[in-house]
Amino acid sequence: MMTKYRKCLAFDFGASSGRLIAGVYDGEKVILEEIYRFKNEPVTINNHLHWNLELLYKHIVSGLEVASKNMVEFNSIGIDTWGVDYCLLNKEGQPIHWPFHYRDTRTEGISSKLPIQFEEFYSKTGIQFLPFNTVYQLYAEFKNSPELNRQAEHLLFMPDLFNYFLTGNKKTEYTIASTSQLLNVEGKQWDCDIIKRLGFPKRLFQEIIFPGEIYGMLDKKHMRKIGMSNSVPVISVGSHDTASAVAGIPIENEDSAYLICGSWSLLGLEIQNPIVNEKSLKESFSNEGGVLNSIRFLKNINGMFLLQQLKKHYNEMFTRELDFADIINAAKLSNKNFSINPNHALFLSPDNVMEAVDAYCISTNQGKPDNLGEWAIAIYNGLTQEFNNQLLNLESITGKKIKHIHMVGGGIQDELLCQMTANVTNKKVIAGPVESSVLGNIMIQLYALGEVSTQSEIRQIIKKSVSLKVYEPQT
Secondary structure (H helix, E strand, O other): OOOOOEEEEEEEEOOOEEEEEEEEEOOOOEEEEEEEEEEOOOEEEOOEEEOOHHHHHHHHHHHHHHHHHHHOOOOEEEEEEOOOOEEEEOOOOOEOOOOEOOOOHHHOOHHHHOOOOHHHHHHHHOOOOOOOOHHHHHHHHHHHOOOHHHHOOEEEEHHHHHHHHHHOOOOEEHHHHHHHOOEOOOOOOEOHHHHHHOOOOHHHOOOEEOOOOEEEEOOHHHHHHHOOOOOOEEEOOOOEHHHHHHHOOOOOOOOEEEEEEOOEEEEEEEEOOOOOOHHHHHOOOEEEEOOOOOEEEEEEEEOOHHHHHHHHHHHHHHOOOOOHHHHHHHHHHOOOOOOOOOOOHHHOOOOOHHHHHHHHHHHOOOOOOOOHHHHHHHHHHHHHHHHHHHHHHHHHHHOOOOOEEEEEOHHHHOHHHHHHHHHHHOOEEEEOOOOHHHHHHHHHHHHHOOOOOOHHHHHHHHHHHOOOEEEOOOO
16 A cells, blocks of 8 residues: 655657656546656758757756756656657767657658568558658668668667666667567567568667566666755656557547547557558558557547647748637638648648648649638648548447547647547547646556556546546537
């Protein structure tokens, strides 16, 4: 029986910002407190897009310093980030380069150069084709810089890299590894045949550990930096932020789909065994690793990134200080019904999203949008129609009739998006929590600390800890 509160620190890195949030567990519910927040902006080096590794590490240390000062003590640390991106280290354990951003263009056309057809990849890894999957990034990198094959000794994904910095231990967490298209979907270990046939050195790939295991203890160097006297465990959570987000949803039955609304939208079901067949291949669904022996069967859909880019490009073009409320109101007032396909190549990394929307609408004989409301409604319609399309595919592939959609993540603060999703899919939408990835991260820390023992127990605690909002379909 727990005799005192547990205080867990969750670092949650998104594609545009990061934060450190403390979760205090009192035996019944978790109370969240934001400790530290920072921007995560890519940098351009030699015409390529990278993550600012030095600055991100400084933010981790600064966040821990603030936590140590404000909280006096805490029980554990967990880190989750976006998927696929990685860093190569040399024999001394030093980064060879700053990690590439998944939206960098160096992987364009590279998939056709690999000696393995995608159908074979899918049969072994169960992962949806995305041109920036780790396998294509790594192949492009070795092709463009052959000397890396000799210099690189270790590969660490972003959360593994940060955990290595904190503990000195090099390990790879299962859920983040599953995004690489290099992990065997059945064995949950590296697919050595694929790795060998692609010419990747086997030494790059670290031991796989699972959510709830321990990376190691916070090392003495960091204890001194942040002013701690006692070390704490750095815990392997669902290191892929989507895995933590799914773990943080109070799903109650098997006919509830989840829809994670961040820079990317991820629509899927939590299942126990992977689904790899002709239907799932045709519709390009992924079998990504989940926490506590689960599989996240899902489809990646371009998401709030498009509205973020609309805000950014509109402000740059018209020297305005537009905010998201302005975009929502403009969309509501639009009397046009433009729509895009958010997964079209035009929208992966657009130089100007308004021009990309124009080009798509013209090419599909819809005419040309010419104001904020029309650009915005094209994005809203495109997203929600794609949600519905993929929901129908999910039902067809799994044979399940979906009754509810649990929407979580920052995007659920957009009530227009939530209501349109309910309307277009004709499903009840249960929105919340916003901080699902943080909650999932913290709950797996509590699991590792022995405070909870089952997924059901985890979700009951989450349900007591958050408020939810229901959107019924409106005709």
